[in-house]
Amino acid sequence: MTYINTKVYAGRSKDHMVLMNSSSGGAYTVLSDAFLENGDAVVSAVYNYQTHTTEFKMIHNKQDRDRACGSKYMQSIPGNIFREAYLWIKQHPDKKILFVGMGCQADGFRKYAELMEIRQNVCIVDIVCYGSPSPKLWREYTELLEQRYGGKISYLTFKDKRNGWRSPFAFVRVDGVEIPIGDYVRVFYNQCALRPSCYKCQYAAIDRKTDLTIGDFWHIEETIPDFYDENGCSLFLIHTNQGDALFEKIKGRLEYRVSNKEQCWQINLEMPTTVSEKRETFWADYRKKGIEFVMRKYGVPSLKARVKKKVSAIIKNIHILHIVLGGG
Numbered sequence: 001m002t003y004i005n006t007k008v009y010a011g012r013s014k015d016h017m018v019l020m021n022s023s024s025g026g027a028y029t030v031l032s033d034a035f036l037e038n039g040d041a042v043v044s045a046v047y048n049y050q051t052h053t054t055e056f057k058m059i060h061n062k063q064d065r066d067r068a069c070g071s072k073y074m075q076s077i078p079g080n081i082f083r084e085a086y087l088w089i090k091q092h093p094d095k096k097i098l099f100v101g102m103g104c105q106a107d108g109f110r111k112y113a114e115l116m117e118i119r120q121n122v123c124i125v126d127i128v129c130y131g132s133p134s135p136k137l138w139r140e141y142t143e144l145l146e147q148r149y150g151g152k153i154s155y156l157t158f159k160d161k162r163n164g165w166r167s168p169f170a171f172v173r174v175d176g177v178e179i180p181i182g183d184y185v186r187v188f189y190n191q192c193a194l195r196p197s198c199y200k201c202q203y204a205a206i207d208r209k210t211d212l213t214i215g216d217f218w219h220i221e222e223t224i225p226d227f228y229d230e231n232g233c234s235l236f237l238i239h240t241n242q243g244d245a246l247f248e249k250i251k252g253r254l255e256y257r258v259s260n261k262e263q264c265w266q267i268n269l270e271m272p273t274t275v276s277e278k279r280e281t282f283w284a285d286y287r288k289k290g291i292e293f294v295m296r297k298y299g300v301p302s303l304k305a306r307v308k309k310k311v312s313a314i315i316k317n318i319h320i321l322h323i324v325l326g327g328g
């Protein structure tokens, strides 16, 4: 494995369905296709609708791979996956594994793979990360929803793109009805609920020890405006010759542009998410008054966000009125 100067690309799947079903530009699906079509395996995090946890699984076909698509905003559980991956490689020494996980998980797997001398058989991809909340918080939230709406959650998305990639719609489906989960998403983003280690994350950097990093290519509408697509764009950071060879292999399935570290900059490529000054109160409230209370108190939009929403609705209505009145 040779480390190279980090190469940067913006890219999105040429397949419209793949793009629409992915959180960013479909990097995960495109990368995993290359492995699955060759009889190789994929390790990534799948949502379990029985336990409401996100768990790492060994994946051997596209149907199972599709179950891992989409961002899940809670810490995922590696379980026994490192050992499972090791045993699979030992049984299939001529095969490879694509491992996809958050920075901390991917680096853990890299160290394990080096120790167990299977590094040459694995390609390790990590994901740019804002941080992960406690899985307990999410589990209690789902219990609350299932109780409130009297049914089981059968579908979850944090990044439905019906309003575009930059304004994702998050919802769960209970008995065929879409229930918005914006309160949980606001709690996720308000810097109170992440695990303590996320605020000290050592992987919030551009240069990393995995083969490749994927994430959202935020602000591409400003940095590479002629490559902007409202349905999303992935960021690819290539760190090793193996990552480089993989990108060369998949680039025919992508619309892509060569980019650089300045264009792709976002805060979590420079430093971890900072801790909110309300964090202590948030957890004290949670311990004393429970999940429903903290969702009501911390999951409401800020005054600024509410004003912004109202103003854009008024502008939209004025625009429609203008069209109706024949103003063009």
Ligand SMILES: Cc1cc2nc3c(=O)[nH]c(=O)nc-3n(C[C@H](O)[C@H](O)[C@H](O)COP(=O)(O)OP(=O)(O)OC[C@H]3O[C@@H](n4cnc5c(N)ncnc54)[C@H](O)[C@@H]3O)c2cc1C
Pocket (backbone or CB within 6 Å): 021, 022, 023, 024, 025, 026, 027, 028, 029, 044, 045, 046, 054, 068, 069, 070, 071, 072, 073, 074, 075, 076, 100, 101, 102, 127, 128, 129, 130, 131, 132, 214, 215, 216, 217, 218, 234, 266, 268
């Ligand atoms: C908690 C979280 C925080 C993120 N923060 C940022 C950020 O700050 N900046 C940024 O650019 N991108 C961030 N991302 C990544 C981004 O949202 C997309 O997940 C990523 O770009 C992959 O999208 P895709 O289009 O390639 O494919 P998708 O089909 O969306 O691929 C999803 C991939 O992510 C994995 N995954 C999803 N949830 C988890 C999880 N909880 N634990 C481990 N693996 C998981 C899946 O197993 C799969 O491999 C975050 C993702 C998560 C889950």
